[in-house]
Amino acid sequence: MPAITIVPTGTANMASVKAAFARLGVETRLADSAEAIAQASHVMLPGVGAFGASMARLREQGFDRPLKARMLANRPTIAICVGHQLLFASSDESPGVDGLGLIATHVGAFETDVRAPQFGWNEVTALEDAQVLDSGFAYFANSFRALEAPGWQVARALHGQRFVAAMERGNLVSCQFHPELSADYGAAILSRFMELGQ
Amino acid sequence: MSRTGLTHRIIPCLDVSHGRVVKGVKFQGLRDAGDPAERAALYQAQGADEIVILDVSATPEGRGNQHETVRxxxxALSIPLTVGGGIRTEEDAFELLxxxxxxVSVNTAAVFSPEILSHIATRFGRQCCVLAIDARSQGQRFEVLIKGGREAVGKDAVAWAKEAEALGxxxxLLTSWDRDGTREGFDLALTGAxxxxxxxxxxxxxxxxSAKHIKEAFDCGADAVLAASIFHDGDLTVGDVKSYLLEHQVRVRP
Known part of the structure; x- marks a missing residue:
């Protein structure tokens, strides 16, 4: 089983992510250089905290380019929560800050007639031919979400509108929810992700 | 709240003192109720949506003990974990995270220094920042209590909730002091307000x-419920409660 290399974004709480991989018997490493990100077989971009702060931290460490490059090269990479949002062009959370821009669309705030943050378990519906993603209940903790992800296979959930709950494309997986906190449903996604590229 | 697939959450609470789960009425007369990690794993297996640990003995000396319990x-836990009790500073929050x-759930410290909520929300994100309010009814209103329900501070619970939301x-996490440990059902007026x-x-x-009490809390606007004694005594499992709720058309995670 390959190890997972986690990209530090400075704000993320790593303990839950590490514990989730430990339960799967996967060794976790912290990326300490751009080379580590470029060379790792499997990379995770976690994220707790704000879009702007996370993006600034990635740029400061020179991690934004190798991350984007490996994703463009279809090397196994999974993004979570704010990490997921960083793949988009921009976010209402931090106006004027560019994301990684793998996807040209924008991340917006929830409508005002639903609770925000969205805290809790929402029902995710994946497409039947998805490779890693699946339908089931996942744990969310977010105030912002994307509505479209052109070119990706999108799994959706409903909160205000049907938003992008997760998406995949080749060896890339990106979840708005927290697979590491989504019980067996989330563990199965992490496990299938680790099998990509094998 | 309309147009959401979000489910109502059932959250077992572990009151922990010196590394052991304890239970008591109105925080008095504490009795041992087992090992926190074993309890948490049991509730997770029953279908709990989250776990809350409240350190009811939290003291500066007990801090290391608390971290070990959290670790x-x-x-063992693949569902969310909230920890509260004795968090005074942003650094306390950092260590628990x-x-x-x-x-992290902040109570007394936020009453005295509301800015701790902004600090936690800014540094770790709003999704990390839970405000715990202990309240009791006072005529038509509800007053905030601190220090484990021992002291009133002349603060209105509804106004305090709104202020805390604005701060981050x-x-x-809203606890009725009048009802805590009494098994008389949630204070629906407080919850609804x-x-x-x-x-x-x-x-x-x-x-x-009972599961019926839990349904009542959801019906009057709660997004989640916290319960300790009913689960600790084994009278009801989380699964029993969810079966009842599903039969009564309340959305929960199956």
Whole structure:
């Protein structure tokens, strides 16, 4: 089983992510250089905290380019929560800050007639031919979400509108929810992700 | 709240003192109720949506003990974990998050220094920042209590919830002091008043004795319920409660 290399974004709480991989018997490493990100077989971009702060931290460490490059090269990479949002062009959370821009669309705030943050378990519906993603209940903790992800296979959930709950494309997986906190449903996604590229 | 697939959450609460789960009425007469990691794993297996650990003995000396408990619970838990009790500073919050909490719950410290909510929300994100409010009815209103229900501070619970939301609290954990440990059902007037006043989720706590009580709290606006004694005594499992709720058309995670 390959190890997972986690990209530090400075704000993320790593303990839950590490514990989730430990339960799967996967060794976790912290990326300490751009080379580590470029060379790792499997990379995770976690994220707790704000879009702007996370993006600034990635740029400061020179991690934004190798991350984007490996994703463009279809090397196994999974993004979570704010990490997921960083793949988009921009976010209402931090106006004027560019994301990684793998996807040209924008991340917006929830409508005002639903609770925000969205805290809790929402029902995710994946497409039947998805490779890693699946339908089931996942744990969310977010105030912002994307509505479209052109070119990706999108799994959706409903909160205000049907938003992008997760998406995949080749060896890339990106979840708005927290697979590491989504019980067996989330563990199965992490496990299938680790099998990509094998 | 309309147009959402979000489910109502059932959150077992572990009151922990010196590394052991304890239970008591109105925080008095504490009795041993087992090992926190074992309890948490049991509730997770029953279908709990989250776990809350409240350190009811939290003291500066007990801090290391608390971190060890959090680490042990985290290792076994693949659902969210909130930790509260004795959090005074942003650094206390940081250490608990490092140990494995996903959210921290602040109570007394926020009453005296509300800016701690902004500091936690700014540094770790709003999703980490839970405000716990202990309240009791006072005529038509509800007053905030601190120090484990021992002291009133002349603060209105509904106004305090709104203020905390504006400062950065991402969730309100609302405990009725009148009902806590009594098994008479949730204080629905309190729960409804706070849930209607804020946009963030509200967790109702204090007084649950049956699945019916839990349904009542959801019906009056709670997004989640916290319960300790009914689960500790084994009268009901989380699964029993969820079966009842599903039969009564309440959305929960199956």
């Amino acid at each position: 042990r619970v985290r290792a 490092e140990a494995g909490a996903d959210k 609290a991402g969730e309100i 706070v849930a209607a006043a804020v946009h963030v989720p509200v967790i109702a706590s204090g007084g649950a004795d």
